[in-house]
Amino acid sequence: MEKSIIKLKNVSKFYYSKGVIASGFSRINLEFKIGEFVAITGESGSGKSTLLNVISGLDSYEEGEMYINGEETSHYTEEDFEDYRRKYIGNIFQSFNLVNSYTVYQNIELVMLLNGAKKKEVKDKVLELIRKVDLYKFRNTKVSKLSGGQKQRVAIARALAKDTPIIIADEPTGNLDSRSSKSILKLLSEIAKDKLVIVVTHNYEDVEEYVTRKIKMHDGKVLEDKKIRDYKEVSNIKENNYKDISFLSKIRLGIRNTFNVLPKFLLVLLVYLFVVTSLMSEYASFREEEHLESISGYNGYFLDNDEDRIVLKKNDGTSFSEEDYNDILKIDNVDYVMKNDLLLDTMINISDNDYYLSTRVNSIDNFRGKIDIGKMPEEESEVVIAGSKNDYYIGYMANEILDRELYLTDMYTGEMDKSNPIKIVGISYTDSKGYYSDDVIYVNNSIMESLTYEVNQVYSKIKVLFQNKYYDSSNYDNNFRIIPKRNIDEGNAYISSDLNYLCKNYNCIGTDISIDAENIYYKESINLKVNKTYDKKNIESLTGIKDYESISGVIFISSTDYNKLYSKGNFQSSVFVKNVHNIDNTIKLLNDRGYSTLKITDALVKLDALAAIRIFKTIVTVILAVVLFFISYFVIKVILKSRNIYFTTIRMLGSSKKVSRQILIIELINDANIAYLLFGVFLLLNYFGVINISFAHTIIEYMKGNDYVLLYLVLVMMSYLISNRFARKIFKDSAMKVLKEEV
Ligand code: ADP
Ligand code: MG
Secondary structure: OOOOOOOEEEEEEEEEOOOOEEEEEEEEEEEEEEEEEEEEEEEOOOOHHHHHHHHHHHOOOOOOEEOOEEEEOOOOOOHHHHHHHHHHHEEEOOOOOOOOOOOOOHHHHHHHHHHHOOOOHHHHHHHHHHHHHHOOOOOOOOOOOOHHHHHHHHHHHHHHHHHEEEEEOOOOOOOHHHHHHHHHHHHHHHHHHHHHEEEOOOOHHHOOOOOOOOEEEEEEEEEEEEEEEOOOOOOOOOOOOOOOOOOOHHHHHHHHHOOOHHHHHHHHHHHHHHHHHHHHHHHHHHHHHHHHHHOOOOOOOOOOOOOOOEEEEOOOOOOOOOHHHHHHHHHOEEEEEOHHHHHHOOOEEEEEEOOEEEEEEEEEHOOHHHHHHEEOOOOOOEEEEEEEEHHHHHOOOOHOOOOOOOOOOEOOOOOOOEEEEEEEEEEEEEOOOOOOHHHHEEEEEHHHHHHHHHHHHHEEEEEEEEEEEEEOOHOOOOOOOOEEOOOOOOOOEEEEHHHHHHEEEEEEOOOOEEEEEOOOOOOEEEEEEEEEEEOOOOHHHHHHHOOOOOHEEEEEEEHHHHHHHHHOOOEEEEEEEEOOHHHHHHHHHHHHOOOEEEEEHHHHHHHHHHHHHHHHHHHHHHHHHHHHHHHHHHHHHHHHOHHHHHHHHHHHHOOHHHHHHHHHHHHHHHHHHHHHHHHHHHHHHOOOOOOHHHHHHHHHOOOOOOHHHHHHHHHHHHHHHHHHHHHHHHHHOOOOHHHHHHO
């Protein structure tokens, strides 16, 4: 006599629920051998299912001892039972427990893959089993489309695919009509030839002709255990030699699961798109903020704090030559050079008797905007002005100032230079915020040049030598100021009669004087003879200026002498770059060419409050990521709830918690990849101007390569955490409990 593969000795099973103990079955003694085909009958609630679950290792028992192949199991851990189930047990359920979204083939293949077989190896065996249960025609049909009888055939083929010595079927025909029932039971009896098959059924008559033994249960006890006919004992027990699922199979299943239920796929994709979009925009706006902060700040010296500006000096202290400028312009990222850098940081005033505009100035050659009102200049005197639409003159009075004759006014005296009128013929609106220093007037190069001399004077100190003594603003009430006049001959000077006390006999006419102009770049001196003195009465006839009060301290000289003092060339220029993100590289190239540089944003005094804003922003981004994680976790959890049955099924088929989790991770990462890819396409479409969504442009502008990698890793991390939590949840309850809840 062969030993029993399963032996129960005084085994009892109790259920504890809400403090009440219920008995599933008590003090059962049974033995089963390979080759038997056992039918278990009994009224509902008599303990049949409980008994099968204990035998299957799906449920524990509390009393007695169950032996498997002669081995005690009372000390078994959950893992031991899992191992036992994979080696010995194939289950068939009343409710089939198939994966409805898989085809017949895929359902049978699934169990083989989960038990370590390779996809290529299993094909023949899967098809053979499908033929055996007579479903070859339906091999590529989704299980959801099959009839109940067909489904149970798939379940049987699947149980056989696992190749275990024991098949346990709990009311496999409970949901079937009597014709299908009969054929299923016949199929089971055929299997039983070299296996132990235990089947619970209410229709004993249908199996009577096949069974070798009948067990009748009543109230948790065995009422009858009767041999019906002989069977051929099988001596060698063949365990299922399972391996762990291969890496490739996990990938394959994960990817299959991504797409196999379309609505689920779309929903999960939507969640991921939402996460990617919010994370990216938040992150990009954080980057933008960081950038804006780096270019903002306070500076008392520069008016033009454009982030793309670099201030240049030559290392040897000489002035820039045209050759230098051409060389600089050859650098790829250089947009243009402002030769006289000082003008960028100077406000010039233009007015007539009614209007008074205070603006910055630049060369028309450097104008990069587009004309919104009027036209580009054609004549020498014509200029363009750029600024905010909110600016009073440019915005509201645009039509008033257009084509009106205006005059540059002297920076010191405020006198209008009527000999050189200018005319605003074009207005260009910029997106500047409308601060007072944001307007820029673009003038032609001859106006540029005269302004250059003037601004050079502003940045220079003047000393005047009278009778061997130097005078400057420290020992004279007024600043000296030099104004060129065309009608004065070279070498002559007109000075105020107020200065007569500095000369012999209180009369300066005929006195030799020297004027020194000195700034950080050069010192220049000219010798002159005082030719005339002016006072309240003769000022207008000498110079055309009416207001004497405003000009005492002014020395009028010839244009030639004036040019000697102030047209020494440019010692400081500014470069403007095309792409501010590459500015550091451009600075390096300029340094290599012998220029010392100052990135304008480095000259800004930062306010401490900005550091606080940055920390705050970081916290907000982190909080957002966490919030998004939980939102998406709960949404995905709800979506995945419909998939509990899937994971319970693969658990029944031998998938461990780890494997289930990994398959889910692969599925979610796959979803994440697709969402990421779609978002990438969306960004590219914006980049190439096919569509034009503003937040996409913020992302494109401010996110760097590393940022994309980082956010991708955040997404993968999220998928990992979600699958982890989800796997923990499905494995918290016993497979049996999950199954009962689902069915
Ligand atoms: P059968 O399959 O023969 O209809 P079961 O094995 O399902 O009977 O049930 C046997 C007994 O155990 C019944 O009294 C039933 O109420 C009880 N029982 C079954 N499952 C549970 C459970 N999860 N919790 C509490 N009692 C249970
Ligand atoms: Mg039952």
